[in-house]
Amino acid sequence: MSGNLPVQSVTADYAQRVADDLAANRSDQERVRTELARSQEELVRLEESEQVLTKMQEVLGGTPEQAAKQRKHRKGGAVPAARGSNRRTAAGKPAAATGRKAPKKTASPKKAGEPTWLELTTAYLGGQSEPRSAAEVAASLTQTHPERTVQVTVVRNTLEQGVAQGLLERSKQGRSVFYHPTTPASAPSGS
Template sequence: MSSDTKGAGIKDDYAQQIAGDLSANHTAQDRVRGELQRLQEELSQLEDNSKILLKMQDALGVPATVKSATAPAAAKRSARRAAVPSARKASPAAEKSGEKAAEKAAEKAAASKTAAPAKVSRSRTTKAAGKTAAAKKDAVGPSWLELVTAVFAGQSEPRSAAEVTDSLSTTHPDRKVQAAVIRNTLEQGVARGLLERSKQGRSVYYLPTASPAAPAESTPTGPLS
Protein backbone atom coordinates (compact mmCIF):
# COMPACT_ATOMS: atom_id res chain seq x y z
CA MET A 1 0.00 0.00 0.00
CA SER A 2 2.74 2.42 0.97
CA SER A 3 4.84 1.50 -2.07
CA ASP A 4 1.89 2.23 -4.39
CA THR A 5 1.39 5.62 -2.75
CA LYS A 6 5.10 6.42 -3.08
CA GLY A 7 5.10 5.39 -6.74
CA ALA A 8 2.07 7.58 -7.46
CA GLY A 9 3.77 10.54 -5.78
CA ILE A 10 6.91 10.13 -7.91
CA LYS A 11 4.77 9.89 -11.04
CA ASP A 12 2.96 13.12 -10.14
CA ASP A 13 6.30 14.86 -9.57
CA TYR A 14 7.59 13.80 -12.98
CA ALA A 15 4.32 14.83 -14.61
CA GLN A 16 4.54 18.32 -13.06
CA GLN A 17 8.18 18.69 -14.09
CA ILE A 18 7.44 17.64 -17.66
CA ALA A 19 4.48 20.03 -17.84
CA GLY A 20 6.66 22.89 -16.62
CA ASP A 21 9.46 22.09 -19.11
CA LEU A 22 6.92 21.85 -21.92
CA SER A 23 5.42 25.23 -21.03
CA ALA A 24 8.90 26.81 -20.96
CA ASN A 25 9.66 25.24 -24.35
CA HIS A 26 6.52 26.69 -25.91
CA THR A 27 7.31 30.10 -24.45
CA ALA A 28 10.82 29.95 -25.92
CA GLN A 29 9.40 28.97 -29.31
CA ASP A 30 7.06 31.95 -29.29
CA ARG A 31 9.92 34.25 -28.37
CA VAL A 32 12.15 32.92 -31.16
CA ARG A 33 9.33 33.21 -33.71
CA GLY A 34 8.74 36.82 -32.73
CA GLU A 35 12.46 37.60 -32.97
CA LEU A 36 12.64 35.86 -36.35
CA GLN A 37 9.73 37.91 -37.66
CA ARG A 38 11.31 41.14 -36.41
CA LEU A 39 14.64 40.31 -38.05
CA GLN A 40 12.89 39.38 -41.29
CA GLU A 41 11.09 42.72 -41.35
CA GLU A 42 14.34 44.56 -40.65
CA LEU A 43 16.11 42.64 -43.43
CA SER A 44 13.32 43.44 -45.87
CA GLN A 45 13.53 47.15 -45.06
CA LEU A 46 17.32 47.13 -45.50
CA GLU A 47 16.95 45.40 -48.86
CA ASP A 48 14.42 48.02 -50.00
CA ASN A 49 16.75 50.82 -48.92
CA SER A 50 19.61 49.10 -50.76
CA LYS A 51 17.55 49.12 -53.97
CA ILE A 52 16.92 52.85 -53.59
CA LEU A 53 20.64 53.54 -53.04
CA LEU A 54 21.58 51.43 -56.07
CA LYS A 55 19.17 53.46 -58.19
CA MET A 56 20.81 56.65 -56.90
CA GLN A 57 24.22 55.25 -57.87
CA ASP A 58 22.99 54.55 -61.36
CA ALA A 59 21.52 58.05 -61.62
CA LEU A 60 24.81 59.63 -60.50
CA GLY A 61 26.88 57.42 -62.78
CA VAL A 62 28.84 55.95 -59.86
CA PRO A 63 30.16 52.39 -60.36
CA ALA A 64 28.20 49.88 -58.28
CA THR A 65 30.11 48.60 -55.23
CA VAL A 66 27.53 46.07 -53.99
CA LYS A 67 26.85 42.96 -56.06
CA SER A 68 23.28 41.89 -56.57
CA ALA A 69 22.06 38.79 -54.75
CA THR A 70 22.55 35.50 -56.57
CA ALA A 71 19.68 33.25 -57.52
CA PRO A 72 20.25 30.71 -54.70
CA ALA A 73 20.31 33.49 -52.10
CA ALA A 74 17.09 34.93 -53.51
CA ALA A 75 15.49 31.50 -53.37
CA LYS A 76 16.48 31.10 -49.72
CA ARG A 77 14.97 34.48 -48.86
CA SER A 78 11.76 33.55 -50.63
CA ALA A 79 11.55 30.34 -48.63
CA ARG A 80 12.08 32.21 -45.36
CA ARG A 81 9.43 34.77 -46.28
CA ALA A 82 6.99 31.95 -46.93
CA ALA A 83 7.61 30.56 -43.43
CA VAL A 84 6.84 33.83 -41.66
CA PRO A 85 4.29 36.63 -42.28
CA SER A 86 5.26 39.01 -45.06
CA ALA A 87 7.35 41.96 -43.96
CA ARG A 88 6.19 45.53 -44.17
CA LYS A 89 7.42 47.61 -47.06
CA ALA A 90 9.75 50.50 -46.48
CA SER A 91 7.92 53.52 -45.16
CA PRO A 92 7.83 56.77 -47.16
CA ALA A 93 10.05 58.33 -44.53
CA ALA A 94 12.70 55.63 -45.10
CA GLU A 95 12.59 56.15 -48.86
CA LYS A 96 12.92 59.91 -48.42
CA SER A 97 15.88 59.47 -46.07
CA GLY A 98 17.54 57.18 -48.58
CA GLU A 99 17.21 59.78 -51.31
CA LYS A 100 18.89 62.41 -49.13
CA ALA A 101 21.73 60.13 -47.97
CA ALA A 102 24.19 61.51 -50.52
CA GLU A 103 23.41 65.11 -49.59
CA LYS A 104 23.88 64.41 -45.86
CA ALA A 105 27.22 62.70 -46.51
CA ALA A 106 28.46 65.76 -48.38
CA GLU A 107 27.27 68.08 -45.59
CA LYS A 108 29.03 65.98 -42.93
CA ALA A 109 32.29 66.06 -44.90
CA ALA A 110 32.14 69.85 -45.17
CA ALA A 111 31.28 70.21 -41.46
CA SER A 112 34.22 68.00 -40.42
CA LYS A 113 36.63 70.19 -42.41
CA THR A 114 35.27 73.31 -40.69
CA ALA A 115 35.38 71.75 -37.22
CA ALA A 116 39.02 70.64 -37.48
CA PRO A 117 40.56 74.13 -36.90
CA ALA A 118 38.13 74.72 -34.02
CA LYS A 119 39.28 71.48 -32.32
CA VAL A 120 42.91 72.52 -32.63
CA SER A 121 42.11 75.92 -31.11
CA ARG A 122 40.23 74.32 -28.18
CA SER A 123 43.15 71.94 -27.59
CA ARG A 124 45.61 74.83 -27.40
CA THR A 125 43.31 76.76 -25.05
CA THR A 126 43.00 73.72 -22.75
CA LYS A 127 46.77 73.26 -22.59
CA ALA A 128 47.30 76.95 -21.82
CA ALA A 129 44.70 76.81 -19.04
CA GLY A 130 46.40 73.73 -17.56
CA LYS A 131 49.78 75.51 -17.50
CA THR A 132 48.23 78.57 -15.85
CA ALA A 133 46.56 76.42 -13.15
CA ALA A 134 49.86 74.62 -12.47
CA ALA A 135 51.68 77.94 -12.14
CA LYS A 136 49.06 79.24 -9.68
CA LYS A 137 49.35 76.07 -7.62
CA ASP A 138 53.13 76.46 -7.38
CA ALA A 139 52.73 80.10 -6.33
CA VAL A 140 50.30 79.20 -3.53
CA GLY A 141 52.86 77.11 -1.67
CA PRO A 142 52.33 74.21 0.76
CA SER A 143 48.83 72.86 1.34
CA TRP A 144 46.95 73.49 4.57
CA LEU A 145 47.48 69.86 5.63
CA GLU A 146 51.25 70.25 5.24
CA LEU A 147 51.24 73.49 7.23
CA VAL A 148 49.06 72.05 10.01
CA THR A 149 51.14 68.88 10.45
CA ALA A 150 54.29 71.01 10.47
CA VAL A 151 52.98 72.77 13.60
CA PHE A 152 53.10 69.42 15.46
CA ALA A 153 56.59 68.52 14.21
CA GLY A 154 58.84 67.59 17.14
CA GLN A 155 56.02 68.11 19.67
CA SER A 156 53.97 65.65 21.69
CA GLU A 157 51.66 68.02 23.55
CA PRO A 158 48.05 68.28 22.37
CA ARG A 159 46.96 71.57 20.86
CA SER A 160 43.52 72.98 20.16
CA ALA A 161 42.32 74.27 16.81
CA ALA A 162 42.56 77.83 18.09
CA GLU A 163 46.18 77.33 19.14
CA VAL A 164 47.07 75.89 15.73
CA THR A 165 45.32 78.81 14.05
CA ASP A 166 47.26 81.34 16.11
CA SER A 167 50.55 79.55 15.39
CA LEU A 168 49.96 79.57 11.65
CA SER A 169 48.89 83.22 11.70
CA THR A 170 52.21 84.08 13.32
CA THR A 171 54.47 81.90 11.19
CA HIS A 172 52.67 82.55 7.88
CA PRO A 173 51.48 86.16 7.83
CA ASP A 174 51.23 86.00 4.02
CA ARG A 175 48.45 83.40 4.20
CA LYS A 176 44.85 84.18 5.13
CA VAL A 177 44.39 81.80 8.04
CA GLN A 178 40.76 81.05 8.96
CA ALA A 179 39.72 79.04 12.01
CA ALA A 180 37.11 77.03 10.10
CA VAL A 181 39.67 76.02 7.47
CA ILE A 182 42.20 74.97 10.13
CA ARG A 183 39.56 72.96 12.00
CA ASN A 184 38.55 71.12 8.84
CA THR A 185 42.21 70.45 8.00
CA LEU A 186 42.82 69.02 11.49
CA GLU A 187 39.88 66.64 11.01
CA GLN A 188 41.33 65.69 7.64
CA GLY A 189 44.61 64.86 9.36
CA VAL A 190 42.74 62.66 11.86
CA ALA A 191 40.96 60.86 9.01
CA ARG A 192 44.31 60.14 7.31
CA GLY A 193 45.92 58.85 10.49
CA LEU A 194 48.35 61.76 10.79
CA LEU A 195 46.75 63.23 13.94
CA GLU A 196 44.81 61.99 16.94
CA ARG A 197 41.83 63.70 18.53
CA SER A 198 41.32 63.89 22.29
CA LYS A 199 38.66 65.57 24.41
CA GLN A 200 39.12 67.34 27.71
CA GLY A 201 35.77 68.49 29.03
CA ARG A 202 34.15 70.44 26.22
CA SER A 203 37.45 71.23 24.49
CA VAL A 204 38.91 69.20 21.62
CA TYR A 205 42.66 68.80 21.27
CA TYR A 206 44.84 67.30 18.58
CA LEU A 207 48.23 65.65 18.77
CA PRO A 208 50.44 63.80 16.28
CA THR A 209 50.20 60.04 16.00
CA ALA A 210 53.04 57.82 17.18
CA SER A 211 54.38 57.27 13.63
CA PRO A 212 52.72 59.85 11.39
CA ALA A 213 52.87 59.25 7.65
CA ALA A 214 54.04 61.96 5.32
CA PRO A 215 51.08 64.24 4.48
CA ALA A 216 49.80 63.71 0.95
CA GLU A 217 49.07 66.56 -1.41
CA SER A 218 45.51 67.65 -0.82
CA THR A 219 43.10 70.16 -2.23
CA PRO A 220 42.77 73.20 0.11
CA THR A 221 39.52 73.28 2.02
CA GLY A 222 39.25 77.06 1.97
CA PRO A 223 40.79 80.28 0.62
CA LEU A 224 44.55 80.09 0.35
CA SER A 225 45.42 83.76 0.09
Protein backbone atom coordinates (compact mmCIF):
# COMPACT_ATOMS: atom_id res chain seq x y z
CA MET A 1 0.00 0.00 0.00
CA SER A 2 2.82 2.40 0.73
CA GLY A 3 3.95 2.05 -2.92
CA ASN A 4 0.65 3.54 -4.18
CA LEU A 5 0.81 6.51 -1.88
CA PRO A 6 3.36 8.54 -3.90
CA VAL A 7 1.45 7.84 -7.15
CA GLN A 8 -1.80 9.00 -5.59
CA SER A 9 -0.03 12.06 -4.23
CA VAL A 10 1.42 12.93 -7.66
CA THR A 11 -1.97 12.37 -9.30
CA ALA A 12 -3.67 14.56 -6.72
CA ASP A 13 -1.03 17.27 -7.24
CA TYR A 14 -1.56 17.21 -11.00
CA ALA A 15 -5.33 17.22 -10.59
CA GLN A 16 -5.05 20.26 -8.32
CA ARG A 17 -2.74 22.06 -10.78
CA VAL A 18 -5.11 21.35 -13.65
CA ALA A 19 -8.05 22.61 -11.58
CA ASP A 20 -6.09 25.76 -10.66
CA ASP A 21 -5.04 26.33 -14.28
CA LEU A 22 -8.62 25.84 -15.44
CA ALA A 23 -9.89 28.35 -12.87
CA ALA A 24 -7.20 30.85 -13.92
CA ASN A 25 -8.08 30.30 -17.58
CA ARG A 26 -11.77 30.95 -16.94
CA SER A 27 -10.90 34.04 -14.92
CA ASP A 28 -8.72 35.32 -17.77
CA GLN A 29 -11.53 34.64 -20.25
CA GLU A 30 -13.94 36.71 -18.18
CA ARG A 31 -11.40 39.54 -17.87
CA VAL A 32 -10.84 39.55 -21.64
CA ARG A 33 -14.60 39.46 -22.29
CA THR A 34 -15.02 42.49 -20.04
CA GLU A 35 -12.20 44.33 -21.81
CA LEU A 36 -13.67 43.39 -25.20
CA ALA A 37 -17.12 44.69 -24.22
CA ARG A 38 -15.54 47.92 -22.98
CA SER A 39 -13.58 48.24 -26.23
CA GLN A 40 -16.71 47.59 -28.30
CA GLU A 41 -18.57 50.32 -26.40
CA GLU A 42 -15.66 52.69 -26.97
CA LEU A 43 -15.65 51.79 -30.68
CA VAL A 44 -19.39 52.59 -30.93
CA ARG A 45 -18.77 55.96 -29.23
CA LEU A 46 -15.89 56.70 -31.59
CA GLU A 47 -17.97 55.75 -34.64
CA GLU A 48 -20.79 58.00 -33.43
CA SER A 49 -18.31 60.82 -32.89
CA GLU A 50 -16.90 60.27 -36.38
CA GLN A 51 -20.37 60.57 -37.88
CA VAL A 52 -21.05 63.82 -36.05
CA LEU A 53 -17.67 65.23 -37.07
CA THR A 54 -18.17 64.14 -40.68
CA LYS A 55 -21.57 65.86 -40.77
CA MET A 56 -20.05 69.00 -39.27
CA GLN A 57 -17.30 68.85 -41.88
CA GLU A 58 -19.89 68.53 -44.67
CA VAL A 59 -21.84 71.48 -43.28
CA LEU A 60 -18.67 73.55 -43.10
CA GLY A 61 -17.85 72.50 -46.67
CA GLY A 62 -14.33 71.34 -46.03
CA THR A 63 -12.17 68.26 -46.32
CA PRO A 64 -9.45 67.14 -43.92
CA GLU A 65 -6.75 68.33 -46.33
CA GLN A 66 -8.29 71.79 -46.57
CA ALA A 67 -8.65 72.01 -42.78
CA ALA A 68 -4.96 71.13 -42.34
CA LYS A 69 -3.96 73.84 -44.83
CA GLN A 70 -6.14 76.37 -43.04
CA ARG A 71 -4.54 75.50 -39.69
CA LYS A 72 -1.06 75.97 -41.18
CA HIS A 73 -2.04 79.34 -42.65
CA ARG A 74 -3.59 80.48 -39.37
CA LYS A 75 -0.42 79.63 -37.49
CA GLY A 76 1.65 81.66 -39.94
CA GLY A 77 -0.90 84.46 -40.00
CA ALA A 78 0.08 85.38 -43.57
CA VAL A 79 -3.05 84.27 -45.43
CA PRO A 80 -6.40 85.90 -44.63
CA ALA A 81 -9.56 83.83 -44.54
CA ALA A 82 -11.47 83.35 -47.80
CA ARG A 83 -14.42 85.68 -48.41
CA GLY A 84 -17.64 85.57 -50.37
CA SER A 85 -18.74 83.16 -53.05
CA ASN A 86 -15.63 83.71 -55.21
CA ARG A 87 -13.59 81.62 -52.84
CA ARG A 88 -10.47 80.29 -54.53
CA THR A 89 -7.99 77.61 -53.57
CA ALA A 90 -4.26 78.06 -53.31
CA ALA A 91 -3.96 77.05 -57.00
CA GLY A 92 -6.25 79.92 -58.00
CA LYS A 93 -9.12 77.70 -59.11
CA PRO A 94 -12.64 78.14 -57.72
CA ALA A 95 -13.19 75.79 -54.79
CA ALA A 96 -15.95 73.92 -56.63
CA ALA A 97 -13.62 73.15 -59.55
CA THR A 98 -10.90 71.52 -57.48
CA GLY A 99 -12.68 68.17 -57.53
CA ARG A 100 -12.54 67.85 -53.79
CA LYS A 101 -13.34 64.44 -52.53
CA ALA A 102 -16.71 63.61 -51.07
CA PRO A 103 -16.69 62.21 -47.53
CA LYS A 104 -15.92 58.50 -47.36
CA LYS A 105 -19.02 56.35 -47.47
CA THR A 106 -19.20 53.14 -45.50
CA ALA A 107 -21.88 51.44 -47.57
CA SER A 108 -21.29 49.46 -50.73
CA PRO A 109 -21.99 51.25 -54.03
CA LYS A 110 -25.69 51.73 -54.63
CA LYS A 111 -27.12 50.53 -57.90
CA ALA A 112 -29.91 52.47 -59.55
CA GLY A 113 -33.26 51.58 -58.04
CA GLU A 114 -31.78 49.93 -54.94
CA PRO A 115 -32.99 51.29 -51.61
CA THR A 116 -30.35 52.92 -49.42
CA TRP A 117 -29.15 51.28 -46.21
CA LEU A 118 -31.06 53.92 -44.27
CA GLU A 119 -34.27 53.09 -46.16
CA LEU A 120 -33.76 49.37 -45.54
CA THR A 121 -33.04 49.72 -41.84
CA THR A 122 -35.86 52.16 -41.11
CA ALA A 123 -38.33 50.03 -43.09
CA TYR A 124 -37.27 46.92 -41.16
CA LEU A 125 -37.49 48.62 -37.77
CA GLY A 126 -40.83 50.17 -38.69
CA GLY A 127 -42.30 46.69 -39.00
CA GLN A 128 -41.00 45.52 -35.62
CA SER A 129 -42.91 45.66 -32.36
CA GLU A 130 -39.75 45.81 -30.21
CA PRO A 131 -36.39 47.58 -30.50
CA ARG A 132 -33.63 45.63 -32.28
CA SER A 133 -29.85 45.59 -32.02
CA ALA A 134 -27.57 46.35 -34.96
CA ALA A 135 -26.68 42.65 -35.16
CA GLU A 136 -30.36 41.67 -35.33
CA VAL A 137 -31.03 44.24 -38.04
CA ALA A 138 -27.99 43.06 -40.01
CA ALA A 139 -29.07 39.41 -39.71
CA SER A 140 -32.55 40.24 -40.98
CA LEU A 141 -31.21 42.31 -43.88
CA THR A 142 -28.85 39.45 -44.79
CA GLN A 143 -31.85 37.12 -45.06
CA THR A 144 -34.15 39.52 -46.89
CA HIS A 145 -31.48 40.95 -49.23
CA PRO A 146 -29.03 38.14 -50.04
CA GLU A 147 -27.84 40.04 -53.12
CA ARG A 148 -26.29 42.73 -50.92
CA THR A 149 -23.25 42.41 -48.70
CA VAL A 150 -24.44 43.26 -45.22
CA GLN A 151 -21.87 44.22 -42.60
CA VAL A 152 -22.82 44.88 -38.99
CA THR A 153 -20.59 47.97 -38.84
CA VAL A 154 -22.31 49.45 -41.90
CA VAL A 155 -25.71 48.71 -40.38
CA ARG A 156 -24.65 50.21 -37.03
CA ASN A 157 -23.36 53.36 -38.76
CA THR A 158 -26.59 53.58 -40.75
CA LEU A 159 -28.67 53.19 -37.59
CA GLU A 160 -26.65 55.96 -35.93
CA GLN A 161 -27.23 58.09 -39.03
CA GLY A 162 -30.96 57.47 -38.57
CA VAL A 163 -30.65 58.57 -34.94
CA ALA A 164 -28.76 61.72 -36.01
CA GLN A 165 -31.51 62.51 -38.53
CA GLY A 166 -34.26 61.96 -35.96
CA LEU A 167 -35.70 58.93 -37.78
CA LEU A 168 -34.67 56.42 -35.13
CA GLU A 169 -34.16 56.36 -31.40
CA ARG A 170 -31.43 54.55 -29.49
CA SER A 171 -31.85 52.90 -26.10
CA LYS A 172 -29.37 51.04 -23.95
CA GLN A 173 -30.13 47.97 -21.91
CA GLY A 174 -27.02 47.09 -19.95
CA ARG A 175 -24.20 46.93 -22.47
CA SER A 176 -26.49 46.44 -25.45
CA VAL A 177 -27.76 49.19 -27.75
CA PHE A 178 -31.18 48.85 -29.38
CA TYR A 179 -32.85 50.93 -32.10
CA HIS A 180 -36.47 51.67 -32.89
CA PRO A 181 -38.34 54.21 -35.00
CA THR A 182 -39.11 57.56 -33.44
CA THR A 183 -42.63 58.03 -32.22
CA PRO A 184 -43.93 61.18 -33.88
CA ALA A 185 -45.49 63.59 -31.37
CA SER A 186 -48.32 64.73 -33.59
CA ALA A 187 -47.97 63.02 -36.95
CA PRO A 188 -51.01 63.06 -39.22
CA SER A 189 -52.54 59.62 -39.49
CA GLY A 190 -52.85 59.80 -43.30
CA SER A 191 -49.12 59.91 -44.10
